[in-house]
Amino acid sequence: MTAMADQQEATTPGTSRERSRAISWALDRAPFLVACLMLVVIVAIYGTLQRDVFSLEEINLDVTATLTLLLAATGQTIVLIRGGIDLSIGGMISFGTVLAATQFGSDPGSVLLWSVIILCIGFAVGALNGLMISVLRLQPFLITLATWSILSGISLIILPTDGGQVPAFWSGFGGAQFLGLASPVWLLVLLMLFWFWFRSTRLGIAIKATGSNEKSAFLSGVSLTRINVVTYGLSGLFAAAAALYLTTQTGAGSPTIGKDYILPSVAAAVIGGVSLFGGRGSLAGTVIGALILTIIGNLVFVLHISSYWQPVASGVILLLAVLASSIAEKAARSDEQ
């Protein structure tokens, strides 16, 4: 936050055009840089309390622990950049784990088939969210709140309590290593590669433009219905992927686990500099945000304080990040006027 203020002050002598360009540069980058700084500080604190923090093993452990949140947050990031929000991932993650734990069986073929089916369901449910938001012209949170409730209900009908199981090779996924890095780390690399490709595709640019200014994006020929269908579809797809990964960690299904990821997915993105008002942000920031949340969890563990402090800490950090971005947004708007 202070970095942002400094940059804004430093540009005051320039002409108004240079100034507004500098401000928009600062607004684009500053939250991300602040998040990086925060991660460094937290890792430093963690490093003084725990041995062997700066090792390959620790990276493997942290990424393995973060990946469910990160996958969920990837979808949320896309939706937030478009200027919406997706609460239905809470239902989709539960539904995905429940389907996996009850349908997988032990045959690799059926595991593969059902993984594809679950991912397709994720995309379809998300696309339906997007379609309803467009056709009914309603606020995203309301539509996704309703689908959250419906998906949770279906999950509870299929599997009333935590249970079911997945085959052994499936739960062994997180432990597999290649070149000293665990498979979740390679998934993270894949995810980043996807993002660097995706953000410069026509679709990626259209999503960002729509989040930045819906009207001008529409006037430039972007179909808002199509954008909504694809963004929420992707969010559902990533929620389903998060569910599949989660079952490799827990080895079982849970009809209620999804709701624990709604707020953290938004938090990871916002801490990493994704704007809640659309148009700004990147997956790199979300990765940093998700790592911050995970390492705070580690800190709580190392400090031997009650693990219940972790949600409190992440809630407070989220509020601080949101406050900072709201104030910055207000400043930018009043500057434009």
Added chain:
Amino acid sequence: MSVFWARNRLIVLAYVAMVALLLITARFSPGFLSESNLRSTLVLAAFVGIVALGQTFVIIGGGIDLSLPWVLNCAAIIMTLLAGSQDLPLLWIVPLVLAGAAGIGLINGIGVALFGVPPIIMTLATNVILQGLILVYTGGSPTPSAPPLIEYLAVGRIGAFPVIAILWAVLALIASLLLSKAAFGRHLYALGTSRTVAEFSGVPTQRTTILTYVISGLTAAVGGMLLTGYSGQAYLGMGDPYLFTSIAAVAIGGASILGGSGHYIGTVAGALVLTILSGLLPALNLSSGALLVVYGAVILLTVAVGSETLSDLGGLLFRRWRRD
């Protein structure tokens, strides 16, 4: 008459739906219309209605309160822990809990109104923080049973009427007067319709917004404390179902989620509809999961009925029909 219809169409529809549901349920489970069953339905609806009261105010003002579940839960746990099943300490505990709940509402309201934080994020964050704090505070241990006075308020009766139904009626009267007669109500509708216009017309928009969240915190706390009297004690997660039901009750009651319209009279019907529905499903051998599906579908359906697209479509069909 036509003005009344245009303004209150959705509220009237909610009451029609309620009567229809009542008759359908009576067909499937014959004992449903008995005096004792109607009374217990009314008691359960009162909890939903009281918790949804604050939500109605917040939604009319154009916001949403997702912190209800753990405000309710914290109020219930703190009250039972401090009271230790005694009536006398309630004299200071109830004001204390209400002040705390109002404080949470104040924080939500300030975040939304002064700092421009989107209501969903603000209230979702306070919800998670409260959940963590109360778990730290109690360590997850069970609480003593509810004081007898609270139990009387929740399940007692005066003549044929449950005490809580009378409480609910009083609260409904106050809420209706606030909405229809007080300056606060006029400000609230103005704010929900258009923030900018309201501001230029001299409506104290920030104060009005903050007040809605304070009311929401208060009614959630009242609902939580009363609920301990019904279930015998406070337990973790007791507030979770009220997230969906409070929003669904308001939506069924005809308030536009975009703000600016609706009335608590509609929410009362919404609370009754939801409670009758939750009585109908077990009669059809459906589980609690089915109830969540129905809540979601009901929210989707009611907002679709109230949405611009469908009313545009309705208007179009109507004009076509008149031309023929």
